Amino acid sequence: MTGRARARSRGRARGQETAAPGASPAQEPAPAAAPPPEAGDLGGRGRQKGAPGPFSAEALLQISAGFQQVKLGERGGRRRDFHDAGVNTRQAMEHVKESKCGVTGNPIQLTANFFRILSRPQWVLYQYHVDFKPQMESRRLRSALLFQHEETLGSARSFDGALLFLPNRLHSKETVVHSETRNGEKVQITITLTNELPPSSPVCIQFYNIIFRRILRILNMQQIGRNYYSPSDPLNIPQHKLTIWPGYTTNILQYESSIMMCTDVSHKVLRSETVLDFMVSLRQQCGSQRFTEICEKELIGLIILTKYNNKTYRIDGIAWDHTPSNTFKRGDADISFKNYYKSQYGLDIADENQVLLISHVKKMGPAGAPPPGPAMLVPELCYLTGLTDKMRADFSIMKDLSTHTRLTPEQREGRLNRFITNIQRNADAQAELDKWGLSFDKQLLNLAGRVLPVERIYQGSRSYDYNPWAADWAKEMRGLAVISAPPLNNWLFFHTRRNSNEASSLLQTLSRVSGPLGIPMGKPVMIQYEDHQESLLAALRHNVGPQIEMVVVVLPNNRKDKYDSVKKFLCVDCPTPSQCVLARTLSRPQALMTVATKIALQMACKMGGELWSVEIPLKQLMIVGIDCYHDTAAGKRSIGALVASLNQSMSRWFSKCVLQHKGQEIMDGLKKTLTAALKEYLRFNGCLPSRIIVYRDGVGDGQLHSVVNYEVQQIMDSIGSMGQDYNPKLSVVVVKKRISSRFFAHINGKVSNPPPGTIVDSEVTRPEWYDFYIVSQAVRSGSVSPTHYNVVYDTSGLKPDHMQRLTYKLCHMYYNWQGIIRVPAPCQYAHKLAFLVGQSIHREPSMKLDDQLFYL
């Protein structure tokens, strides 16, 4: 893989902090949509279809059990269980019921970005059912009628149309009050106490989140997507017309021993130009001929803000035949977009010829009404947020961004402390908290972690330790032969005439470094190609045959299409391991040794070589890594990849990927792949594994439910297909990289990152899960981000300590990096495979490559 491609894949993995459209505030209807009722202070959409009857005890139990059912929210809209609460997997695993903690390693004192929530002793939230007679359809009206009785209810209250929550108890169990509508209609309201919710009940927890959001509003922060940002001190990157707003992600949940708020620093990238500005300059750049195509590619999938409301929209399409003069139905009359914005918001639209943007609003309309159609948005009134793929690939933009957003542990801890101090100093915020009888701990949570010992790295008969803080053994590896490498006799070396110098110096250096590395390398056939895609492809077609063991291509520039066509040809049409190198990478003589070493190692493992290993104390074990790649922008299908170990030392892998069909779960395709992996294991070892551990990466927020309830069964079916009496032990571990938990160590009086190998399995874990955190990698700048492991299914009986250590060991086994990585190697392999297929090949690679790490 080229440096460029690596940068891309990294950037991608980091992800975009854009908003989920569903979680956006609902204040103003999009013009095309029928105006939904204005979202009240509190209240979900969904619970109140028809008049709810009184709750049975069972129904209440359900509410407390999991809160997919309870829809109570400050703002309307689709509600997803982003925190996967209500998925209770630990109870099914007997061996971790008592404790899920490991024991190995040196204790280390850490702080985490968590604040405890404190409530008065005996604090309860009272839940009331509210009944209207005669029945009132509109939720707004119901709120208005109920809140006419402020003196009875008090100012602290929350009502979603049917359920009322109060921090204090009303006089009697049943309270009857009378209100009157605007039309003079008399309404009798019966308020019946139905439940007393303890502080840890799921409804209460959801409730704390709602109150906390109010507090962020009081602090004048702006909600974008799920997080809040403070626009008053923006960081500008004028060269790229970017503005960064500092902000926080917060969520309050029941953690292992207490209810806490997890809060992390977040940055929102915004563009100080409108979508229209963007389109105009894009047209200037690419000309009108390809404009529509390029414009759609760039814009679709991006999240925008508008000038007139606080909502975010996702661009789902562009209405090339619409302009602001088009009309839509508003009430009974037709009105043009131009006039609508003028009369409604006093906004003038200067460009009458701009096309409109389409956004499919997912939110439901008012109860009973047909769902609103797509919203049409005027580019001139919309601002882009986040980064386009093009910007993400732009090295200088990413570098400028990271100088602003990358915080050292010290800076990060400082910001978090300041955040909580600001809340504590703000009188209004305190008043709101006091009203509900809540407060926050003043300090970050202190907790104990453990640092696992350094793993010994084995290369054949030699072994060594690495520096624990560097978590990297490139230095130690120098001059040591790898475990095994197939001889390289029959190989091709492509380059352009312009890059002949670089090519020959690479070749010289390769032959110098390959000897000590124990990679036998013969002389390649040098082939020159013209700097065209067709010419390169023709040269490949002409020269690459089944006897060729390796193809090296020196690419003159980082044009993606050339890289893609090389990979496509050599992965699908004529399966051969290949190595692309950017000419520029070779242009610095002083770096050439390092580069050549890396390339030699990469070539060796692409052909099935084994570089190093760590001690794996389990026999007949197969480790499986699963990841997927979503091409969301263009609405293309997702790609799932599965990588499974074939030998004891975790140095040989079976890799396969599937292209997901529309409406299909990623696991449907991977099921067959897992069977194929088991067959390959059988062929390789003469027996089937007695233990299978699946590391599942790429599970989004709120998708845990489907992994637990669907995928685990699919995996078991797949294993079952190997024979009736085949019953291996199975563990399924969900791996999550994008989490907001952070840990800080205090070393020599300085706030620093926890050392690689730090394990946290208490306090900040979740009581209903068998989960733990590992900080496995070392970072040179910024704060390290721990990886969260959630064992959702486990019949292995493996002690938590061993599960943790095995996981950590696997983070040492990624052959493309001479050091420890963030996730177990099979996950990273699966990620690389899915990324290559999704970005470049777009087809299933040839079966012939299944046993090789050809995608590195």
Place this chain on the structure above:
Amino acid sequence: MDLTFSPPLHKQRHQFVVDFVKRNKPKKVVDLGCGECTLLKMLKFHREIDLLVGVDVNGAKVKRKMHGLAPISTDYLEPSYDQLRVELYQGSVTQKDARFKGFDLVTSIELIEHLTPADVELFSEVVFGYMTPKTVIISTPNSEFNIFLPGVSNYRHSDHKFEWTRAEFRSWAMKVCLDYGYEVEFTGVGKAPQGQQEAVGFCSQIGVFYQLGGRDCCKTLLVNDAEDLFSYTLLYSINYPSLCDNNILRRVLVSEVLYWAEKLKNRWMEEQAGGICDAVALCQTEEGACAEEMKDLMEWSGASDSAEKEGSCTSSRIVAVPLDVLWSCCPKVSVLSGSLCNLKHLLMDEPNIKLSQDSSAVLVNHWEQDQEEKEDDYNLDDSGYPETSLHSNSAEQEEDWEANN
């Protein structure tokens, strides 16, 4: 007979105010009895207004909705030239507050009917006699219309203390005009069914009051009320980001200047590097004068940056982008700064902007080479990571992981 209004009557009343604002462009507007701030939320988009105030006797109601009046994200992203300040108070319209004097427009939508007759007297005195705004819009139910409203026996709402006929409203209004020097126009929203408009009138009757003789008379009043009354409680106030705020202006200007300096530099560098005519040609045809000027005025200062010391082959040069080129090339820069002299002045002590010695040009770094390699993974030569004594459990016992099952 069933009568429904479309759009609903309360929206029509608000729209009436909005239309009035659009026509008359008042700068300072106060809504008495703002309740859930619905009218204010509509008015905040009309940026002719620079002070928007709401007051309601029910503070809790205001507090619940007041955050809806905060600026939205895009107000911060692209600050407008207009200023806007929003203030919300808890207070009674029967009491005087010095902060409410001198407004251009006072609105009181469906408010007075909730007051007792005695309070209406006080209201008249406070609004017309004390606050003395230039214009006042008062709406109140027209009781003659109640025959069309099914289910309304006495008043439209139980809290109404009275509902006036057109004549009653008129007589009150005329008296106010006489007492405090106003003239009034009567209108309304919510038309009666076909043919009966004349006989019954609008569902909501509206009086629009204009102060006679400008604001001369209020001066005398100001003298009379020497002591300032502050009877209302301020609940919420916020200034919308505006370019009138010097800090914001500076920030926006600096961003714009840096963006264009970078852009102009890149364009020029391309011309230099390429040497191929079409790049130059493109520039010249596109904005001829500008490109020409640039070529004459820009200079290499050829200074090499300290990055050299790392032994990397990236060197930087500094390019000077003259301010006058910036000023003439970029319309937004010229609008923001007003004059070239002012631009120089504004940029002078900006920490983010490097100016040439005579402050005639912005200096921009130019990186000779793409720095991609620098950041890449190839810096394995870094040695000497701090050795820490973290080696533990060096003699780890052999452990049987499979033992427990």
